[in-house]
Amino acid sequence: MALNGVKVVEMMGLAPGPLCGSLLADFGASVTVVQKINPTPFDVMSNGKRMLSVNLKTKEGVNVVKKLCSTSDVLLDTFRPGVMEKLGLGPEALMKENPRLVYARLTGYGQNGFYKNKAGHDINYVAMSGILSLLSKNKQPPTPPLNLLSDFAGGGVLCALGIVLALFERTKSNKGQVIDTSMTEGAAYVGKWLFKSRELPIWSGEPGTNVLDGGFACYQTYKTKDGKFMAVGALEPQFYSELLKGLQLSEEEYIQGDNNEYCKEKFQEIFLKKTQEEWCKIFEQLDACVTPVLNVEEVDKHKFRASDTSFHRDENERIVPEPVPKLSRTPGISSGRKPLPVPGQHTIDILHELGYTKAQIDKLIESEHVYAIRKSNL
Structure with a gap:
């Protein structure tokens, strides 16, 4: 080594x-x-x-x-x-x-x-x-x-x-x-990047209202029907378009960055209608930057990580x-x-x-x- x-x-x-x-x-x-x-x-x-x-x-x-x-x-x-x-x-x-x-x-x-x-x-x-x-x-x-x-x-x-x-x-x-x-x-x-990027428009609001800190509907976590969560990181327009396709929502009505609270509420409502596994199957076919929030106790066993070599189990499991x-x-x-x-x-x-x-x-x-x-x- x-x-x-x-x-x-x-x-x-x-x-x-x-x-x-x-x-x-x-x-x-x-x-x-x-x-x-x-x-x-x-x-x-x-x-x-x-x-x-x-x-x-x-x-x-x-x-x-x-x-x-x-x-x-x-x-x-x-x-x-x-x-x-x-x-x-x-x-x-x-x-x-x-x-x-x-x-x-x-x-x-x-x-x-x-x-x-x-x-x-x-x-x-x-x-x-x-x-x-x-x-x-x-x-x-x-x-x-x-x-x-x-x-x-x-x-x-x-x-x-x-x-x-x-x-x-x-x-x-x-x-x-x-x-x-x-x-x-x-x-x-x-x-360091956070210090150097303070003047960028992504930090124009109070903490918690900006693009990367939970203020935008397209960069957020959403609860699913089975009490689990999905992570959405559809920042770029092409990914946001794929997100709306998976949610079966209109791009004309749910414009990215426009009326975030309205979009959040709708996204929350829709994500609650299916289980995490069901959403995984939907977004597996779409390049939307949408992934499951894996539980730390099960992250190595999730089927979407089955071929991954990122983890192992020690002698105490x-x-x-x-x-x-x-x-x-x-x-x-x-x-x-x-x-x-x-x-x-x-x-x-x-x-x-x-x-x-x-x-x-x-x-x-x-x-x-x-x-x-x-x-x-x-």
């Missing part, structure tokens, strides 16, 4: 950090997760990674991480600014020992922002990015977009991009560098998306196909690889500087 041979150390954090590590693992990187002795119970992203349980409150535990980083390519720091420095694991210390280390920092507000020491979640970061102000309708309070924009798109994905960019640059300079990924700035950057983008020579292989490791599962193996003797490993375990689920048989 493309990142084969790249060694990543991931300091376990919440969702965006594990996603970043998972993306790298999906494309071949060897990712070691440094957990606390009492790890988070919310870990669902460590498939395909190795688990090292360390007591970061002891000098001996910190030294294990230092030694691990001395032979690694990437460190993913998911703590608040200053925490790693207090542990003696800041970039200055680690990069002095390993100048080729790519030190990636992933935080809510960045290392130098006004709120850098403030706690926050996706809703706060996307709010501070300016993007949340656009996710409103009928002058109601903005709706949080799950935790997709800041945590995952602006955080995990952009941090992974930064790591790959730094690794590429390292091939020329032979030097590592520090990456500062702010989820707030990341959400804004993902929305949970749906897992396959790696994207798809590379022709070195495609990724989903780490989600592997079982979720347990805390301390790989501690002894990793310590042995770092050069610790059996006696040293036993002492680290007995002194609770590290945690392992089995005794060394070395």
Whole structure:
């Protein structure tokens, strides 16, 4: 795979950090997760990674991480600014020992922002990015977009991009560098087109009244007879014409962009007369940009996705998306196909690889500087 041979150390954090590590693992990187002795119970992203349980409150535990980083390519720091420095694991210390280390920092507000020491979640970061102000309708309070924009798109994905960019640059300079990924700035950057397009006529009205934010009848979701939904994205005239053909409506009466509320009400009325499957059969024959809204629990089994290779089921029958983008020579292989490791599962193996003797490993375990689920048989 493309990142084969790249060694990543991931300091376990919440969702965006594990996603970043998972993306790298999906494309071949060897990712070691440094957990606390009492790890988070919310870990669902460590498939395909190795688990090292360390007591970061002891000098001996910190030294294990230092030694691990001395032979690694990437460190993913998911703590608040200053925490790693207090542990003696800041970039200055680690990069002095390993100048080729790519030190990636992933935080809510960045290392130098006004709120850098403030706690926050996706809703706060996307709010501070300016993007949340656009996710409103009928002058109601903005709706949080799950935790997709800041945590995952602006955080995990952009941090992974930064790591790959730094690794590429390292091939020329032979030097590592520090990456500062702010989820707030990341959400804004993902929305770069939204910032640059403010003067276009598609944004002439209040949030929720425009073409792309639910204001137009031709770009909307509609409920079906069986309580499911269809998504309509018939923006261009040729697609809108096909939409009306499927709904058996007159183009003279339902003019695109004219009297949107009237059109919406009529579209709602008609979509409620048939099931989602019936509408799928109708629009399967028409190029109208009309698709079913697939349920996240069934997206891999829908008959219109039967030949798709976008998902697989893990050992617990949970749906897992396959790696994207798809590379022709070195495609990724989903780490989600592997079982979720347990805390301390790989501690002894990793310590042995770092050069610790059996006696040293036993002492680290007995002194609770590290945690392992089995005794060394070395």
